[in-house]
Amino acid sequence: MKASLLLATLFLAACGSPAEPAEPAAPASAPDAVDPWTAEFMPPMELDGPRIHLEPLGPQHAELDYAAYMSSREHLQATLHWGSWPAADDTVEQDRADLTRHMDEFVSGKGYAYTVLTPDRSRCVGCIYLDPGLEEFPSTGPTAALAYWVVADELDSDLDRELLQSVLQWIETDWPFVSVAVPLRVENERGCAIARDLGLEELPEVRNEHRQFVWHR
Secondary structure (H helix, E strand, O other): OOOHHHHHHHHHHHHHOOOOOOOHHHHHHHHOOOHHHHHOOOOOOOEEEOOOEEEOOOOOHHHHHHHHOOOOOOHHHHHHHOOOOOOOOOOOOHHHHHHHHHHHHHHHOEEEEEEEOOOOOOOOOEEEEEEOOOOOOOOOEEEEEEEEEEEEHHHOOOOHHHHHHHHHHHHHHHHHOOOOEEEEEOOHHHHHHHHHOOEEEEEEEOOOOOEEEEOOO
16 A cells, blocks of 8 residues: 555656645654654655755656766766766666666665755756665664765755755654764765764774764754
8 A cells, every 4th residue: 555655646746747746745753653664664755945856766757867967977986986887878768777676665665765856857966865774883763874966067056065964954854763874985075074064973984985974863
């Protein structure tokens, strides 16, 4: 039932106009809510800010998503180091298949990927990914690992700082996590500086070439 409801909501969100956004699901704001990594959990469906609109990432975003990351290949490869992604020979159809996987994970509660759009939904400017918390960050409640990126031409406007700050506030109010790990590549000096400025705890050890930052409720 939950999967059917989520799919219907995602379909309506994809087909609706920007003037008629989908009604968000009721947030789970307490640590003792339903386990967020199960199919029974109802994740928040959107986040709106002055410069961003977040909604679940799916195949309907393929063209916008592809244009965004292909415009920023050098920046993303230098800061994320996600294997060969994005590769020079990536195609829109390959991206569409990848976004279908992200939607399947969203519906099943295995992971929550959101596209970051401009408020008018005309352009993708990034993505965020919430995945199950890593074992090396033990906690008394549900945890998550957060990864994010924004397009290179929005760095001068500090959109990456605004996005991370908005997402952390969203997690505090609308999600049940008690802590969130934000691992950042050691080369990503800008991202590390932003994490420090926003008050995330920086763990002393570097793991797998990532500096470890943690948000706590």
